[in-house]
Amino acid sequence: xxxxxxxxxxxxxxxxxxxxxxxxxxxxDCDPAGMAFYPRLLEMFNNLVEDWCREGLKxxxxxxxxxxxCGLPTVHLEADFIAxxxxxxxxxxxxxxxxxxxxxxxxxxxxCGPDQSDRVRGKxxxxxxxxxxxxxLALPDELRRLVSAFVVSS
Numbered sequence: 100x101x102x103x104x105x106x107x108x109x110x111x112x113x114x115x116x117x118x119x120x121x122x123x124x125x126x127x128d129c130d131p132a133g134m135a136f137y138p139r140l141l142e143m144f145n146n147l148v149e150d151w152c153r154e155g156l157k158x159x160x161x162x163x164x165x166x167x168x169c170g171l172p173t174v175h176l177e178a179d180f181i182a183x184x185x186x187x188x189x190x191x192x193x194x195x196x197x198x199x200x201x202x203x204x205x206x207x208x209x210x211c212g213p214d215q216s217d218r219v220r221g222k223x224x225x226x227x228x229x230x231x232x233x234x235x236l237a238l239p240d241e242l243r244r245l246v247s248a249f250v251v252s253s
């Protein structure tokens with residue numbers, strides 16, 4: 100499992116708004132060929148979303164799931180694997196919000212190598228749900244405001 104090595108939140112106001120963190124590619128992340136195994140890269144996507152919620156939005160999965168009885172599942176996922184990552188690489192993980200719907204968050208994710216070239220690019224759609232009914236919930240105004248700070252223009 101990849102671990103967050105260090106984290107930063109939103110970049111300066113003059114730059115593209117994003118959530119960024121660094122991820123070390125560990126031995127457990129790699130296949131016998133020594134490259135990061137694609138399911139582990141998708142776990143890195145999920146860990147990035149969880150870190151963004153906790154650190155960038157101050158709306159942790161503990162708050163979402165345990166305290167509020169909600170969920171924020173991935174309902175759509177696309178990924179393009181551009182170049183391999185290998186044991187010991189430190190990847191920069193970036194999350195950019197493209198659109199905020201009534202109950203959904205559409206985000207782009209990039210995992211970049213030490214030279215900042217893209218290794219993996221993806222798109223994810225998250226939906227806030229009530230876990231009891233499994234129905235979508237409107238994003239609370241405060242959460243919408245926080246998420247909107249990470250929206251990039253097309």
